[in-house]
Amino acid sequence: MKSLEELKAIREKMQGKVGMRSEDSGQTRVIVGMATCGIASGARPVLNVLSDEVQKRGMSNVVVTQTGCIGLCQYEPIVEVLEPGKEKVTYVKMNVDKAMEMLEQHLVRGHVLGKYTLNETKL
Amino acid sequence: MMTEISLNILDVAENSTRAKASLVEISVLVDTRADRLTIIIKDDGCGMTEEQLRQVEDPFFTTRTTRKVGLGVPFFKMAALSADGDFCIDSKVGEGTRVQAEFRLDHIDRMPLGDISGTIYTLIHFHPEVDFCYTYRYDDREFVLDTRQMKDILGGIPLDTPEVAEYIREYLTENKVDVDGGAII
Numbered sequence: 387m388k389s390l391e392e393l394k395a396i397r398e399k400m401q402g403k404v405g406m407r408s409e410d411s412g413q414t415r416v417i418v419g420m421a422t423c424g425i426a427s428g429a430r431p432v433l434n435v436l437s438d439e440v441q442k443r444g445m446s447n448v449v450v451t452q453t454g455c456i457g458l459c460q461y462e463p464i465v466e467v468l469e470p471g472k473e474k475v476t477y478v479k480m481n482v483d484k485a486m487e488m489l490e491q492h493l494v495r496g497h498v499l500g501k502y503t504l505n506e507t508k509l
Numbered sequence: 510m511m512t513e514i515s516l517n518i519l520d521v522a523e524n525s526t527r528a529k530a531s532l533v534e535i536s537v538l539v540d541t542r543a544d545r546l547t548i549i550i551k552d553d554g555c556g557m558t559e560e561q562l563r564q565v566e567d568p569f570f571t572t573r574t575t576r577k578v579g580l581g582v583p584f585f586k587m588a589a590l591s592a593d594g595d596f597c598i599d600s601k602v603g604e605g606t607r608v609q610a611e612f613r614l615d616h617i618d619r620m621p622l623g624d625i626s627g628t629i630y631t632l633i634h635f636h637p638e639v640d641f642c643y644t645y646r647y648d649d650r651e652f653v654l655d656t657r658q659m660k661d662i663l664g665g666i667p668l669d670t671p672e673v674a675e676y677i678r679e680y681l682t683e684n685k686v687d688v689d690g691g692a693i694i
Contacts, residue, residue: 387652387687388680393662396676400666420635422581425520426511430624430631437634441671452635454527 413449414493415468416440420452423459432463432485439489448493461504467492476504510584513623514548514612517585519631521550521608524581526636528554530605532657533632536644537625539614539694546594546612546622546694557600565598585610592619614694622694626681629654633677634669643681647689654680 418424418433437450456464461478465485468474475498477488484502491499500506511517518535525533530552538547557565564570568583585608586596593613600606612619629643633656643654654677656668666673 388683390658390662393659393673393676396672397663397666400670400672401664420519420523422520422579422584425516425523426580426584430516430519430627433635434627434631441674454523 412470413447414470415466416448416450416493417466417468418450418452419454419456419462419464419466421455421459423455424462424464427462427479428481429463431482432465432480435482436465436485436489439486440493443494445493458504461507464504477502478504478507511588512620514546514588514610514620515623515625515628517581517588517610518548518550518625519628520581521585522552522628522632525550525552525554525606526632526639528552528556528606530554530639532640532642534642534644535629535632537622537646538644539647539689539692541614541648544614546614546619548610548612549607550609551605551607553605556602556604556606558602562598562600582608588612588620592616594619626678626685629681630674630678634674637668645685645688647692650688652684652688654684 416436418429418436420429420433433450433452440448440450456466458464458478463480465477465480465488466474467477475492477484477499480488480502488499488502491497511520522533522535532553534549534551536547536549538549540547565582566586568580570579582598589596589610589612593616594611596610598606598608625645629641633641640656640660641654642657645652659668663673668674668677
């Protein structure tokens, strides 16, 4: 059994190292729809992979959060990217692989990945 | 339809967080001798009126304004009833809501439990303002994850700090295997 003792060790190690996260306006927000429609179509792994990868790469300018139903249930899982000063980009029918590709191209390199966006998708 | 029971749990627990709950208690109880899987999700959120409670199992009822159907609770109920189980919701305005779903474990139509540790991790990670008390029991063995306890130990260090998040993930997966011996449920 993993015990809470280990958590105490983490606290000792972390003490003083944790800065308050600034929610400043320069941050990019990545929002994953997590209502029934999103969850049923596979949003949980998409949300977790994005959050893990952003954490792993130390991308402090990106915040991954979740929201409820975006109103486009048939296109779930949906990931919205809100960059300050730019128009919102809505990615539809996402999965773990597409999410990783989006992170690499859009969040890291700054190129919107047209082939997965709502605007470019033939509806 | 959901493909895993753990996704139903995620969906219904999301409702708890939207109902402004400060504590959500989730129990996953596997009883192989009684051939029963019991799921309980209990919150101290805003609760529902008697009228809402009557409507909540109806797919054409939702509190949402973005669409006209609400399938979360009906999906969960259908999953339970199609596995020779039971389903009930109790709720009181101002006190909270309790959802209980039971399944016959070896029923051919019972969905797999799925990635329950992933569900609990997702809930904890993305709702830092809510406390979760998760109990996983397999016959006589169980483990509990209580975020209130963890927050006490951590002082001001948030649960979504990478090191802590990783610890929580391991805590969930390792202790689950210790409890159920790696059984596929």
